[in-house]
Amino acid sequence: MRLTLHTDYALRTLMYLAVHTDRLSSIREIATTYGISENHLMKIIHRLGLGGFIETVRGRGGGLRLARPADQIRIGDVVRYTEEDMALVGCQHPAGTKDNTPCLLADACRLRGALGEALGSFMTVLNGYTLADVVTPHERRCLS
Template identity: 55%
Template sequence: MRLTVYTDYSLRVLMYLGVRGQDHLATIQEIADTYQISKNHLMKVTYDLGKYGYIETIRGRGGGIRLAIAPQEIVIGEVVRKTEEDFHIVECFNPENNLCRIAPECRLKNALYEALQAYLKVLDSYTLEDVIHSKTSLMQLFGLGEKE
């Protein structure tokens, strides 16, 4: 299974904000520069993360974004479910477009469905706090000083 770039960027934004802490405002440009990715891509990601209640946006001069809830309350599996368009890892998972001739008798789809559920269950066992546990190392990798 492969996550979309949208989900990848969503998780990266949350990790960056989690490392920065809820007291610090970050900008989309700052995050884009840190990860060397397009600011335009992050605009929609941050907008949607705000809609989902994960981040809050402070407008105006000196504004920015920050986590709206504590990192230990953000479940990675939940974020993935909200940010992925679908989980149609094979054609038969999408009833609208399923043209597979063997779908009625195929046992592979059951195995793949079971694997997908296990994958999501593992992600449900991690919070944002778990994945940003080594904050000092991540701050260094982000190019941030410890006091910022």
């Protein structure tokens, strides 16, 4: 499984904010730190705000901050929220394959169940970690 850049940047943004809990951060500084387009990052920030992961403060002196403490933000929850398609293969889509054609092997196939179990295990492991767990002292030094 490969996470999208959207999820990667969302996690990086949250990590950055977890390091800078003493102040508000700006989209520009986060974008500059990671070499991300500000326009692309604005879409990610908006989505993270809708999901309740971050708060935005408008106006002069405004910026971004975590909506709750880093030890209360589960990595699996962020991944599940930011990934639009968690299907590992086309037949895991609710309507059949990605192009909506039914799978000819559906009645005899056990692969779908095995992959579903693997994805469940993947998400269980990610939910075992919080944002606080993945921001080590090294990240704190690098992002300060």
